[in-house]
Amino acid sequence: MEKQVHIIPKKVEEGQKYDPRLNSLVLKKAGSFNIAIKEIEDLKKQKPIAPKSITELSKEEYSKLSETARWNYDVDVKQYNIDVKKYNEKQKLYNERLKKFDDLNWTWQLVYNELDSSKITRNVDFKKGIHDSISFPKLLEGGGMAWLEAWHEQDKPKGTYPFGMYVQAEGVSEIVRAEWTDLRYETINQTTKVAFGSKVILHIYTAGLYGQEVEVHLADSDVFTPNDKLKISGKDFFTREVKVYKLKSNDINKKGISGTLTIDDAPVNYAQKIEIEVVLDNAWIKTAGENLKIFPIIKSIKTGTFFTGFSRSYLQVSKDEKSISLDQQPIPATNMPLIVGNVETNVAHFDHCKYTEIELKVIPETEKEKNRIVFKENNMVTPLAYNIPIICADTDHFKDYAIELMNLNTEECRFDGKSNDHKKTSINILKTPENYKITNNNGKTLNFKAAFNYHPSNDNLIEKTSFNMLEYIWPVSLRDDNKHALELRALSCRYEKGISIIAYPDVKWALDFRFGMKGPEQYTHTNLPNYPRNSDEEKVEKKPQSRHSDSFEKAKKAGRINTYGMEKRANGMDLEFQLVLKAEYNKGEEIELADKYAQKIKKFLELLLSLKEGLDTLTNIDKINSGHKSAVKGIGKILKSPIIGTIDYPAISVGGKWQVAIKDETNEVYTDGKVALRFNPLLKGDVSLDIIAAVSYVPAFGQAVKAIEIALNAAGAELNFMLTIFGQVNVELEYALAEKGGSNLNLNGELGIKLVLSGKVKINLNAIIFSVDGEIQAEAYAVTSIKPKASIGHDKKGTFVEAKCDFMGINIVCIITAKGKNNQVQYKDTYNILDRKDDFVKGKKYIIES
Template sequence: MPETGVKKIKFAGGTTYMTGNNSLIVVPAQEKTKFEVAEWYPGTPQAQKNNVTWLLKDVKRNNVILKFNGIAGVLININKKYSGQAVFLLEASSSANAANIHHSGILIRGYCKPLIASSQWRTTRDGDNIKNGDPISYGDPVFLHLETEGLNGSTLSVELYNQQLGDDKKVYTYNNVLCINGEVNLLIRNTFAWRGKIDWLQPIENFYIKVKLGNAYIKDSRNQDLHAVYLKVQNKVSNKKIEPPLNLSPVKLGKQEVNDKRYELCRYTAITITEDSRTLKVFSEKPPVPAKLKDFEIVAGEAHNIKKISVALEDYHTEKCLVKNSTHKKNVAKVTKDDKPQPDLTIKGGKVELQLMADISNAINVNPFMYIWPPMIKPQVYQLSLDSCRYTRKLNFLVYPDIKWELEFKWNHDAPFAFKYSNKLNQYELKEAREKAIGSAVDAGMADAWGEMAQSFELSLKAKWDKEKQSVEYGKKICEKIGKTLATFVKIKQLVADITTEVSNRTPFSLTIKSPAIAASIGWYRDEQTDGDVSKAATIVELKFGADPLIGAEFKIDLIQAGAEFISPAIGRIITWLREHSKKHLDLEFSLTLSGDIKISGETQINVNEPKLTQGKVSALGVITVDLLLKAHAKGEFTAIGIQGAAEGEASAKASTGVTGGVDVGADQKGIYILPRAEFAGVIVTIVLKGSIKYGVMKKTFDKSPDPLTVLKPASVKFNKDNFYINH
């Protein structure tokens, strides 16, 4: 049986703001607009043509808002309350069953000047108005109810103000507030947070709101932009819990449900921001991505660290824009910097590119300490406006300077804490030993007399920015004032002097108790997050510490001299004579060195925004090493066939080993751990055989050294880090 009935309807008369191919029509609120059947299916009987049912629905076809029975035409008007961004669907049917429609309708949207018709504060969802009535307490939930015109389907911002002497103070801003069926029903659950925003708490505080659509404040019928005047709050706390607000549907469902989906042909359907390795979808009309706008934080410099941002608009089409004199077809995006207009940007292929920078050089030269702590730095705000008939979105890019601060301290002693030697050393070692001992003794005298020692300091506060191409440094003069503050090490110095008096003087030895070399620094800066909330730029604090050694000693014995002394005094005299008279041609060394050090080093990086991303490690290690060295170095001159020449050679063998024990203290995303370390360095023998022969200007060298030989392989105890987290 051939299909009969209404095939197509059309706009037939009245005032419109926008029309185009009968796809979407914007009509004045509460004005009658005529629609009629434009085309029937062939063979439709006249009886059907005289009995048409007209239905005005929500665009999902779930709810019927208006229903008319008549002939082939109808007059429609949309109430001001239901006018705004919300879209309706008008359809017609000539069937006895009104649900049997061929889905060939027209999209309609009502327009009128946005207005706040009435405002109320309530303690329950459908309760009485308490505006200027009984006070609530901080921590109580409160409901804001607004009746509107021309705002149906819009997303609003509600600003909360506290009445004060002089200028009133903005306390809080609630974003993404929905106007559903011409009403705002916002459940506010953070009234306790208001209390901390008030400068001088009074027994009763008065609050009111302002409502913004985009950048414009919405007024009431008296041309005032102050609404819900006043909510009274007494200086009592009922609850300290803070929760985000909730958008609620009207208690009475009304005649039209709100649709997030829109049908204008001039459109985009999603927004994605990309910057280096960060990608974030900030809006999409398709679930599950919510239509939430975020501030996107960026760290940038000036000439050397300009950040390139790409904003992609999915399914971007403006060629069918129906608004007269619209800028949509020109594919431009408006930009402001700190509320000052910037040159328009062109949207090409659904993308717009921004180049953002933080220009701080002039300001930092005047007052660098205004940038000393990242959370206190006010960002430069770039706002990008993306307009189409279907959606208008504003993206805020908060640009922070890439300034990095570092406070660095270094301290070194010019002499060892203590040096002790035996007169049994050969004369070639005595001179060096006496110099070290004199330096240590002078240092000890300074410690006793003035409480300080010969030492060197470096202390600096540095700031670098624009990819570290620009810098400034402060505080070097402070170094001179620190010498007398390190009393702890003076006491160690005096203690060490007592230790060295206990050393025996019988063997040829030298004992050095090493002075500490300490370096510490703390750096802080803002950096973009690639984990967690990638729209944020976190404050990073870096701590570094090194002491090499913090405590250390070295004990060295001349085995040749010691052996000679203990075997026979006569042999000792012979060895001494040989060393003295053969030094021109031969150097011999056979020594045993035992050393022990405690070393501390580490670095920790703390993410202030998200502490769980903190990472780093500090190691405290005790190291004992043993070195056995046999070394001979020979040199001489000769004449062969009337040609004078020179020859020299080196032969040595060294065996080394060591034991390390200590702990690593660190943090990662699992928590804080204390991990033991136990390692054996093995025994490695190194043999060196080198020589050279020189005839006049010609020189020949040779190296017959074999590869190092591992006598005992290194070994270590492996500990499972999962067993050493202190928070597990």
């Protein structure tokens, strides 16, 4: 029996918590606590009791006794001597058994993810033998466990309860201070500027936090604007566990919690702290600037609160040439947001009645819907409850699922034989809404059917309507009366987790919206030389013309020419409008929701356009419209030339598809899909300048041009020389609703110049034998343009802007056409002056680096 040594608390004091089944003791704070060895306590119960002593009589006293009294005294003495002899023999045996505990070895060591008995060694600070008081160091306050065990010299440590005892101390959690050092543990002064790309160490000194996980956020301190939160390789913070570290040079004689631990038979000084290697990421330049003042913000994962009451420690980071470069090109070259801790704080982790995973099984599993891990045992703090989303059709299409407890073992349940024995049941059903059906529960696996209840308030008796479907336009946001969940409880001595299975609708939405105007709006500035093409003054007053018929014809087609020289668009805009909104659900059923609304919206927009045109007429707005008139006429005044402009209205279209989706890794719901916004075009138009008319304004020389024009006109000839600048810009924005779906912005268009020289002459010849009546036209034009393109994209390196420009070359086209009464002859030829060159300009620049 003495070979088995069981450590137990001598007495559970006020503020302490003791679990006898796991032999776990939790202290309120560090300090001494009393222990006992169960075998010794049991042995003490067998300690022989010394016989009650008798009064020894002197010879004189004995001689005075009667014969009967003497006989009784002799019997008592004889029996007493017999009892003393027996007592001495038992006491000798008791002492021999107690002495066997003099060879006890003791271990008092830290507990990590597991206790390996083969690695447990004797703590040399503990003398061999029996101990009744142990001191728990303040260094280990916070919840991290220590293991206390004793074993005989010829025996080996067991490394498990009930032989040893788990001991923890809570303490008061706080952050003592923070400090920045280089990789050689030299403190970085707060006024020193460190270069981007350097690698430093952030030291966070703690108290009462040993074994706990914390979030460490990095922020850039700004004076006049909110502090910038810095990304840690795409994450919001570091996750680290508070440990004990050997004292470094920067720790000596500074504020913090330290103490001595015996490791490998040698005492070593340690400090309770966190050390984080931080790469000063160049990507922070884009998000926070070139000069940063970084400080840590620390949050307890256990309590969910941020620590206060400690002084900020700043690190100056700069792109300045004078900044110091520390440990450039570190390995690894990126920050590590998450490092899983190995200090054990949960004594239940060592309970043998347990499961190690909870899995949601899809029956049958498909490529689109796979089995998912709900919970998996690790050394991180895990939630007590889990929400598990599933996507389902309505109650006419139930789907099969199962919840399974992996590696379930309940043989050593603490409730053995009781009503809550985990061997009887490990999955409790707390609530079963109408859209769930339980089909089997064998304790390890629970099978159920699930559907989404599209009409919870009417028990699925009413017909589906478009109005009802609009309630699920954003399917991740459920109505309060539809947040019914199948509520379960997964039970074991080691873990007890709540599980809520929440059904989301399988609806898929599609939107197609288009709005625009058919046809361009055309304006002509008519600040033209109004010399007539004939001498009929009456016709001139009734019908003022530009000097060339081509420009005037464009003006006429656009509307009319007013006395202010601004041409008005034609009455009666032609509206282009489309709105389609479809919902697909229940594995393929469709419903159109927007048709009746689209017609009403279109009629309303057409009414607004009619009202606007009526107001234009009533208020004569075409004569005082300062928008186009000021812009176009202003150009005409500058050039003293006629300007013909064509502007297309922007055409907008919005398209999108979205549905609810689930992140397999985290069991979170999100909206998956894309929305595209297109302006095709956003801007489109052309501006033409009449060069001959412009020359006519030149003093003296212009008069000669006018005379030539009149002479050509009289001879039936016409000459035009036009310079046209044209352009178009299209924009397309594609936005991914999913976090990592990637969004893109694309711009493209064309900008060009066209120079046109044209003329025509009429031929009328009457002879005695024959007559000729026809027209000869000649036109030559040169055209060139560039097509710029720009886009915003994403890849593994980050977000970038990519731009390029294609040069379309320079071409000259010549066309000569001869027309007669009954036939037409045309000659056309093209001359290439400069060849087309794609990617004439090309570049790519990252605006956000990963």
